[in-house]
Amino acid sequence: MDERTGFLLFSAIALVGALNVVLRRNPVHAVLWLVGSFLGVAGIFLTLGSGLLAAIQVMVYAGAIMVLFLFVILLLNLETPRFEGISLARGASLFASAATGLLLLWPFVSDRSLQAPATPAVNLPVTAANVGMTLFQRFAVPFEIVSLVLLVAMVGAIHVARRPRRDEPA
Amino acid sequence: MVPQSWYLLLSAALFTLGVAGFAARRNSLVMFMSVELMLNAANVAFVACARAHEPVRGTVYALFVIAIAASEVAVGLALVLALFRLKRTVNADEIRELRA
Numbered sequence A: 001m002d003e004r005t006g007f008l009l010f011s012a013i014a015l016v017g018a019l020n021v022v023l024r025r026n027p028v029h030a031v032l033w034l035v036g037s038f039l040g041v042a043g044i045f046l047t048l049g050s051g052l053l054a055a056i057q058v059m060v061y062a063g064a065i066m067v068l069f070l071f072v073i074l075l076l077n078l079e080t081p082r083f084e085g086i087s088l089a090r091g092a093s094l095f096a097s098a099a100t101g102l103l104l105l106w107p108f109v110s111d112r113s114l115q116a117p118a119t120p121a122v123n124l125p126v127t128a129a130n131v132g133m134t135l136f137q138r139f140a141v142p143f144e145i146v147s148l149v150l151l152v153a154m155v156g157a158i159h160v161a162r163r164p165r166r167d168e169p170a
Numbered sequence B: 001m002v003p004q005s006w007y008l009l010l011s012a013a014l015f016t017l018g019v020a021g022f023a024a025r026r027n028s029l030v031m032f033m034s035v036e037l038m039l040n041a042a043n044v045a046f047v048a049c050a051r052a053h054e055p056v057r058g059t060v061y062a063l064f065v066i067a068i069a070a071s072e073v074a075v076g077l078a079l080v081l082a083l084f085r086l087k088r089t090v091n092a093d094e095i096r097e098l099r100a
Helices: A003-023 A027-047 A051-076 A088-104 A106-110 A128-136 A140-161 B004-024 B028-051 B055-087
Strands: none
Touching: A003 A027, A003 B004, A003 B028, A027 A051, A027 B004, A027 B028, A051 B028, A051 B055, A088 A106, A088 B004, A106 B004, A128 A140, A128 B055, A140 B055, B004 B028, B028 B055
């Protein structure tokens, strides 16, 4: 499968998934479509020549994070969602997001160099070994900071979500 | 070869869908999912732009974005759980205690 076919296929998957996330009323359906969208983005990473990132995308995003979403939806045990209605505020927000999309198109009008095919750089291939070396040499300090952020987020999440004890105010 | 602009257009489309979902939906869980969509769009742009210069660095940046997204989801879902315990709703319009 050449790059063009792969790109068209996977971007169609990603976009249809994303559209259904926004449009589905039932949050469980939205999560499942989001998994589909993430798999499409993983395929895009594959066509970009980064198989490592595609694997991590499938494992961390489509696996771990989406399971977290599903667990929370199951815990909440929501009633069947009703139609949220179309209000003036919602129309305005849709208009604002359309304006954002148009703003994101500006580089394609102003920068003609983007039209050229992207030739892959030849210096370092994206292998797990090269990514690891870059991560632990050039980016060692950011890596440690991110690991600390993850730890703090985990402790904070446990503290926030934990049921308050009887003797303390909610 | 696929032009770089195609990847950036895909990224822009995904980001716009995320913005639309975040702005228009009132279910706070779906709003979080829209944020995930936006982060994914940023990842696509990172990797696509890095390909012509330093592909390894683009992958490293995307890994950082994924780690930040994971911690954001953990804290955000904990907040949604705590709010639901307090208010019995996840509708963002019905949570207005901080409104002046």
